[in-house]
Amino acid sequence: MSAVFVWIETFEGAALPTSWEALGAGALLAEKSGGALTALVFGENADAVAKEAGEHGATQALVCADATLKGFRLEPYAALLTKLVQEHQPRAVLAVATTRGRELLAASAADTDSGMISDVSSLDVQGDGSVVATRSAYAGKVMSDVSIDAAGTQFITIRGRAFRPNEAKAGAQAAVTSVAPVLSEDQIATKVERFEAEVGTVNLTDAAIIVSGGRGIANNPKDAPGDAGDAAVWKAKDGFANVIQPLADVLGAAVGASRAAVDAGYIPYAHQVGQTGKVVSPDLYIACGISGAIQHQAGMRTSKVIVAINKDKEAPIFKMARFGLVGDLYQILPALTAELKKRLGK
Amino acid sequence: MHVVVFTRSTPDTAAKVEVGADGKVTWGDAATVVNPWDEYALEEGILQAKNGGGKATAISIGGEMHNESLKHSLAMGLDEAVRIEDAALDANDSLAYATAAAAAVKKLGDVNLVICGKESVDVGTDQHIYQMARKLGWTLLAYVSKILEVDYAAGTIKVERLLEQGKQIVTSKLPAVITVMKDINEPRYPSFIGIRKASKAVIPVWSLADLGVTPPAAHTKLVAFKNLPVRDTQVEMIEGTPEEQATQLVDKLLQEKVL
Numbered sequence: 001m002s003a004v005f006v007w008i009e010t011f012e013g014a015a016l017p018t019s020w021e022a023l024g025a026g027a028l029l030a031e032k033s034g035g036a037l038t039a040l041v042f043g044e045n046a047d048a049v050a051k052e053a054g055e056h057g058a059t060q061a062l063v064c065a066d067a068t069l070k071g072f073r074l075e076p077y078a079a080l081l082t083k084l085v086q087e088h089q090p091r092a093v094l095a096v097a098t099t100r101g102r103e104l105l106a107a108s109a110a111d112t113d114s115g116m117i118s119d120v121s122s123l124d125v126q127g128d129g130s131v132v133a134t135r136s137a138y139a140g141k142v143m144s145d146v147s148i149d150a151a152g153t154q155f156i157t158i159r160g161r162a163f164r165p166n167e168a169k170a171g172a173q174a175a176v177t178s179v180a181p182v183l184s185e186d187q188i189a190t191k192v193e194r195f196e197a198e199v200g201t202v203n204l205t206d207a208a209i210i211v212s213g214g215r216g217i218a219n220n221p222k223d224a225p226g227d228a229g230d231a232a233v234w235k236a237k238d239g240f241a242n243v244i245q246p247l248a249d250v251l252g253a254a255v256g257a258s259r260a261a262v263d264a265g266y267i268p269y270a271h272q273v274g275q276t277g278k279v280v281s282p283d284l285y286i287a288c289g290i291s292g293a294i295q296h297q298a299g300m301r302t303s304k305v306i307v308a309i310n311k312d313k314e315a316p317i318f319k320m321a322r323f324g325l326v327g328d329l330y331q332i333l334p335a336l337t338a339e340l341k342k343r344l345g346k
Numbered sequence: 347m348h349v350v351v352f353t354r355s356t357p358d359t360a361a362k363v364e365v366g367a368d369g370k371v372t373w374g375d376a377a378t379v380v381n382p383w384d385e386y387a388l389e390e391g392i393l394q395a396k397n398g399g400g401k402a403t404a405i406s407i408g409g410e411m412h413n414e415s416l417k418h419s420l421a422m423g424l425d426e427a428v429r430i431e432d433a434a435l436d437a438n439d440s441l442a443y444a445t446a447a448a449a450a451v452k453k454l455g456d457v458n459l460v461i462c463g464k465e466s467v468d469v470g471t472d473q474h475i476y477q478m479a480r481k482l483g484w485t486l487l488a489y490v491s492k493i494l495e496v497d498y499a500a501g502t503i504k505v506e507r508l509l510e511q512g513k514q515i516v517t518s519k520l521p522a523v524i525t526v527m528k529d530i531n532e533p534r535y536p537s538f539i540g541i542r543k544a545s546k547a548v549i550p551v552w553s554l555a556d557l558g559v560t561p562p563a564a565h566t567k568l569v570a571f572k573n574l575p576v577r578d579t580q581v582e583m584i585e586g587t588p589e590e591q592a593t594q595l596v597d598k599l600l601q602e603k604v605l
Binding site (some may be wrong): 011032074075078098099100102103104105107109110112113114115116117118119132134135136137138139140141142143144145147148150151152155156189190191192193194195196197203205206209251260269270272275276277283284293294295301304305307308318319320321322323324325327328331332334335336338340342343346 | 471605
């Protein structure tokens with residue numbers, strides 16, 4: 001019975017919560033094949049994370065806490081994954097389609113000449129062991145079904161928030177095996193000089209709730225100070241900081257933005273949702289002052305509930321929203337923040 | 347030094363894309379454009395070739411529709427363009443793509459740096475790029491938002507990468523394959539003279555025989571495209587004063603259990 005491998009992604013020694021979704025997807029495959037659901041945990045704190053993976057349903061864990069694996073680097077991670085795949089011939093390797101998951105699985109699939117499907121939102125195991133996966137194509141405008149045969153190991157990355165996570169069960173344990181790294185530090189060309197973390201912000205792709213701002217954020221009634229330079233940029237930045245952010249804070253939400261807001265310099269590119277930014281799929285997406293160009297829709301159309309707040313009642317965003325509020329976001333958002341504080345008891 | 351940029355043509359980003367009765371994707375009479383992410387890669391290719399005193403070549407894998415992106419590349423200012431097409435090459439399979447792409451880079455011989463846009467908006471994948479790097483055995487640096495230093499003589503590169511939790515600054519060795527993000531530069535518009543020159547260019551086509559490779563058997567297959575499930579688009583408008591709107595919206599969101 002060949003195993004199903006699930007890479008548990010960690011950051012600074014802690015598992016990303018979406019990793020339990022990958023274990024959930026892995027369980028779907030392991031159920032059919034009868035193989036062991038095996039967590040792969042590399043890097044700092046690997047033993048503790050492997051224990052957590054056991055609580056989330058992994059029956060086996062392969063861990064490597066070698067110093068060369070502290071902090072993700074493709075070369076040592078891919079070399080180790082490739083070796084483990086060659087040794088164990090697993091039925092499948094799964095990970096979440098994060099920046100790291102995408103490159104790690106693709107690299108190892110290339111090393112082993114295996115098939116790969118990335119960023120899938122559903123999986124269906126066929127009678128012959130092949131898998132049909134559904135993924136989005138043409139910037140989210142259509143879906144495609146892609147099949148992967150059962151001849152070799154199937155490499156699959158899953159879209160965050162698309163699969164049900166394996167819930168934790170206290171006391172459940174994985175049988176842990178330590179494995180040795182493949183590369184030594186002098187064989188690794190890539191050196192990390194430093195990491196500039198975005199402190200205190202909620203990751204857009206993991207977020208259950210997102211509050212996004214668009215061009216309309218520049219209609220701030222406040223006057224820009226005389227030395228502000230571009231008044232529209234000052235007004236928009238002030239709006240993101242003092243109107244959007246407080247609403248996001250009370251909701252525990254991430255802050256997103258439209259391309260128009262990013263290109264105008266209102267907020268950094270890392271917040272852009274849409275075709276040349278991030279694709280998100282929260283339970284609740286609140287679009288504030290965003291008209292809803294097709295390129296923006298590409299990044300957020302799979303949100304469960306969309307709320308549109310815009311002063312233009314003809315804005316295309318209302319066509320895809322569940323709830324629409326026509327009005328001035330500079331009046332509605334503070335009222336909404338106050339109401340939520342009251343109702344959510346914060 | 348020599349920079350290679352991979353590019354492809356995709357339907358205009360504003361085009362309405364639908365699946366026909368035959369399971370194929372159509373975008374009506376909308377134009378094709380260069381893949382939006384590739385514009386940053388092409389611009390960076392031009393800048394790096396200029397800084398390094400070398401040349402930049404654009405490569406596309408696929409049918410004639412991709413001449414569009416190659417002509418755009420030449421019009422922007424890349425020096426040469428090549429298209430790879432072969433009936434036996436299924437470029438939808440990432441391993442086949444990666445094998446052909448790596449062979450093309452090797453055939454050019456003197457390449458130090460391959461630059462790609464972060465992903466292709468049509469197929470929505472990036473794995474073929476990472477797999478090309480592995481097939482070449484080169485350094486892969488994905489999600490690059492800034493090239494901080496590059497020394498072609500010493501064979502070193504230092505970049506800033508944009509990851510979910512922040513920015514990572516790394517050094518590594520050349521030759522390398524990098525993918526670039528939107529933040530990296532401001533793509534130029536092709537000049538009038540550039541467009542005229544590009545329109546006359548004859549773009550060579552390489553076959554798998556020219557590349558001297560046979561791609562591995564494909565493990566994946568595109569089964570069918572599907573239209574999106576119809577969204578319940580009945581929008582409920584919430585009216586009143588801002589305070590009334592806020593109260594009603596919170597009521598509704600609590601009912602929907604999304605708070």
